[in-house]
Amino acid sequence: MERDRVSKTRACAECKAKKLRCCASREAPSTCYRCYQHGIECTVPEKRPRKRPSRLHTRMATLEDMVGSLVDRLPGPMPHASSREVGSSARSSNAVHDPLTSGLLSMSHAETLCRQYRQMAEKHFPCVLVPRGMGVRGLQCERPVLFQAMLVVASWQDRPRQVSLESFFLGDLSARFFVKGERSLDLLQGLLVYLAWYHFNVAESGQYHALRLASLCATMIVDLGINQKPPRATHDSTAHCQLGLEHGNGENPEYWSHEARRTLIGVYIQSSLCSIMCRKPSPFPYSSYMEQCARSLRDDHEVESDKTLLYFIQVVRIINDVYHVFVIEDANRDEPMGDDQAQMAVRALKDQLSAWRASLPLHLSHHTQLHTWGDLAGAYAHEIGLHGHGRQGPISATRVPIMFDCLAHVEAFMDRATSISPEDMQTWTAFDWRQLTYTTMLASKISVAIDAATSDEASTGRIARLHGSLDVVLTRTQELFAMTNTPPGQGHYFQNLLQQWKGIRSWYQAVLQNRSAHHAAGGIVPDDPVVSGDLSGGPAALQSLDSWPDDNFGILPISTGDLMMLESLAFPQSRVDS
Template identity: 35%
Template sequence: MLTTRTVRGRVDNLESSYSEILALLRRNVEAEASPAPSSSLYQPPSIPDRRSQGTRSAFELGGSQSIFPAVVGTEMLPLEECDSLITAYRRMSQTNYPFVILPESCRAASLIEERPMLAQAIFIVTSWRNSARQATLRASFLRDVSDKFLMRSERSLDLLQGLIVYFGWCHFYTITFSSEGYRLATILVTMAIELGITQKPLTVTQHDLLLNSSSIFPQTNEATSSKFWSYEARRAFIAAHIISTFCCLAFRRHSLLPHTQYVEDCASSLATDPQCPSDSLLIYWVKSMALAELVSLTFDHGSRERICELNDDKIQLLVKILVRQLDEWKATLPPPNSTNGHLHRAYHCSRAYIHEVGLYGLVQGQTPSITRISIIYECFSASMKDLSDILELSLDDMSEWGVMDWRQLNLAVMLCTKSSIILDSTYDGGVESSQRASWLAKCLDTLCQRARELHGMAMTGAGAGASSSPEQDKDHFLKRIANEWSNVKIYHQTCVQRNQPPPQAQAQAQTQPQAQVTMHPNHQAQPPSLQQQGLLQSSDFPFDVDAFNDVYWFGLADAEASSSTFTTTWQM
C-alpha cells in the first residue's frame, strides 16, 4: 500500500521530469528556428529581439493592447503621485514582504518603462485606499497577464515580479481566493521554473540575457554570478518557494516548489553579501517555511489516517522534536526591531501550528488523555502569545500587512479559540476558564474593531463611491473577517456558558482554594491537574471540526461558501 510520502515523492519526480521535458522542447524549437552558432547551450533572444517578437506575436494572435500607459499621467494616476506610491511600497515591502526591492534611485518613469508589469502591481497594492484607481489598474493588469502569459507565452522577470507583488497583498481585491490564489501561485511558480532561476545558471552570462541585466536595477557581483542568479532573480526564486509552501499549508496540497538545498543556498548568499538590509533576513524566512513544510509532512494535517497511525505518546515525541528545531531557529534570530518583528511573531504562530496536531483525532464524548491535553494547552498558549504580540501593533502597522500576515493572524484566532473550547469542555470550568474567555473576548473585540477601521479607510478613500458596488463592499476581505471573528467570539462564549458547572457546584468551588491565574502574554501556566479540575466527557463540541480547513480561508473563499461555513460546521 502506497503511503502519502511515497505518492508525493513520485509526484515530485514526475514534476521534475516534466520541467526537464519542457526545457528540452524549448531548446529544440530554438535550434530549429535558428541554428546555434558554436555553443550547444540554449541562448535566449536579447531584450530588443524579445520585444519585437512580443509585438509581432500580439499582432498575429490578436492580443489586446494594454491600457496602463493611457492611465499614467491622467487625473486617475498623476505621474508625480506614482513616485509617492513607490515610496509607500518600499515601506510596505521592507517589513512585510521583502521579495521585490526597489532601489532608492528608482523613479516612477524609469520603472514604468523598464518594468511595466511590476509598476502596475505596485500601483495596485498601494492604491488600496483608492478603490476606483485600484479596480482600473487591476483590470489592466489581469488583461496584460492573460495576454502576455497565455497568448504570447511570455516569460520574463518583469512579469514574475509583478505576480509576486500582486499576490502579496491580494486580500485587498481578491474574493474567490480558494481558486484564484492557488492559480496565481501555480502561474508564478511555473514561470520561475521555466525562467530557470530555480536551478544554478548554466553560464556566467545566462542571467544577463534572460533577465535583462542592462536595466536600471543593480545586478549580482562577479564573484557569485557563476553560482547564483542576480539579486532580483534570487529574491524572486525565494518568493516563489515561500508562496508555494504557503499555499501548500493553506490548501493542504502538495507543494509546487518544495524546499531544496539550492533555495537555502540562495538565501544564504544574500545574507552573506546583502544588497539591502532585508536580504539578510530571507534565510530566516526560508528556514521557517522549511520547518512548517516538515510539520505538514510529519503529521499530514487534515489526514485522519495519519492521525490514527500515531498514539498520543508518539505525537508528543514528534512535537518535542519539532519544537526543539523551532527553538534552535529562534535562537539564531537577530534582536527584535521594526524590520524583523514578523519573524519573531512567526515563532509563536509556528509553535501553535506544531501543536495543532493535538486538536485532531478526538472523538466526541471521549475524554482526551493528559498527554493530549498538554499538547492542546501548548497550542492555546502559543497562539495566545501570538495574538498578544499582534495587539501591541498599531493600526498603521496592520494596514501595510500582506495576505500571509492576515492568514497567520486568522490561524492564531482559530487555533486559540478551538483549543480554548476543548479545554473548557474537558475540564469542569474554573477561574482559568473564565479568564481565558474574558481575555479572548477582549482580544477579538480589538481585532474586529481594527479590521472594521481598515475596511472603512478602504471604502471611504478617494474614488470609493465611484466604483464600489454593494456586493464588493459586502465581500471585502476586511469586513468579512471582522464579521467572522465576531461570530467566533459569540460561539466561544456560548460554549463557555454551556460548560459552566451548576450554581451549587460553583458555590462549592468558591469555598475551595484555587490557584490565581493571570492571562499575561508570557505566562507559563500548565493545564490543571485531575485533583484541581474534574475531567468531563465532552459531548457538545464537534471535535471533528478542522479550524484550519473550515474557517481559515473563509475570508478569501467564495462569497456564498464562506457565508455558510460557520453555520454549517460550528452550529450555534
C-alpha cells in the same frame, strides 16, 4: 499460450466490459473461467504503455485551465507575436501602454502609490523591492508588470480604482504570458506581488486561485533558471541578462542578482504557504541552493531586510515539516498516530523551533514578524493535541499538555498581533491575515476542549483574555473596512472577516456568561452548552473538536467565507448574524 504471456492481473475484454473478476480456467488455461463456461472467445486487450507525465507537464496542465478566462480579459485583438519573446521586447517598445497612459491614474497619484508600496514591501514582504533610485518613469520602462501590480495592491483604500487597475493588470499579464510567451523577472515579480496581497484583489478575480498563481510563479522561475546556479557559458549569461537576470558581482558568480535571489525566496515562501493552506503538494519544494542564496544575501546585503530572509526560509521549512509529519505520513499509516507517537513528533518539532529561535542574531531578537511566524509554527506543531479527541470522550493525559502548549503559542501570537500598530496592520499580506484567522479558530477549539474538562477560574480568565484580544482585532478590522471606500453591495475581504470575528466574539461572550453562572452555582452545570455542543451564536466550525475529520488541520480553510477557500474572492456573507 496467449494468456500466459499477459499479466495475471489483467482482465479479458468480456470480463472487463462487465466489470467482473477474470480468473483462468483449469480446463483451458488460455481462456478465463467465465468465457470457457459460456463458450465465448477470450481475448485480452493489448496493453498500451503509459507515459508518466513529467512535473512540468502536470504543472502546465494546471495552468492551461487559466488560459481561457485570462484571454477573456484581453482588451481587444492582440497583434501577431512570435512564439517566444524575451522580456526586453516590451521594454524596448517606444509605445508605453499602462494605467498612466490610459488615463486611470495621474502621475502624482502613481508616485504616491509607489511610495506606499515601498513601505508595504519593506515591512511585510521584502522579497520584491523596488530598486534604489528607480522612480515611476523607470518602473514604466524597466518594470512595467511590477509597476502595475504595485499600483493594484497599494490602492487598497480606493476600491473602485482598484477594480479598474486590477482589470488592466490582468489583461496585460495574460497578453504577455499566454499570447506573447514572455518570460522575465519583471513578469514574475509582478505576479508574486499580486499573490502576496491576494486578499486585496477584488471580486472580479474570484476565479483565480492562489495556489494556481503560486504554481504559475514556480513554473516561471524554473523556466528562467533562477532555481539553480547561473550558467557559466557566455551566451547563456547574455540570454539571461536580456530577461533581467544579470549575475551578481564578478567576485561571486555562483548567484544571480540580489533581485533574482529575493524573488526565488519569495516564490518558495508563497508557494509553500499556499500549498499547505490548500492541502496540496508544494509546486516548488525546498532546495539547499535557495538557502545558500539567503545566506549570500545576509552576508552581502543591500538592504537591512536581506538579513532576515534566511530565517524566514528556515521557519517556513519547519512549517512544511509539521505538515509532512502530521498530514502526509499520518495519512499513509494503517492506524492513526497514537499519543506516544504524537508526543515524540511534537518534541522533535519543538526542538527544531527552539534551535531556530536560538539561531536568531541579536539584531533580530525583537523582530516582530519573525517571532509571530515562530509562534504560528509552534501552534501549528502542537495542534496534534486536538486530533482524535471526541466530544464525549475524555482527553488523554498525553494530549492535555500538548494543547496547553499550543494555547500558549496562540496567546503569544495574539499578544504580538494586537501590539502591532494599526498603520502596520493595514498593509499586512494575505498570509498575515490568514495567520490571525487560523490562530483565532485554533484558540476557540482548544478552549472548548480544555474547558469541557475543567472550568476553573484560571480557565475562565484565559477565555476572557482571548476575548479581549478579539475585541481589539474586531475594532481594527472595522476601521480598515471603513478605509477601503467600498461601494454598498460590493463584497470585500475585511467585510467577510468582520462577520467571522463577530461570530466568534458572540461565542466567547456566551462561554463567559455560562462560566460565570457555573462559578456562582458552585458546581458543575449539567446542561453545560460548551460540553453538549448546544451553544448558539458560535461559528459552525466550532461544533467539532477533532481537526482532521473536519479537514481543518493546520493553516487550512475554516469556514466557507474564508479567504483561503480560494474558490472565489466574492466572499459570500457569513451565516452568523451580527
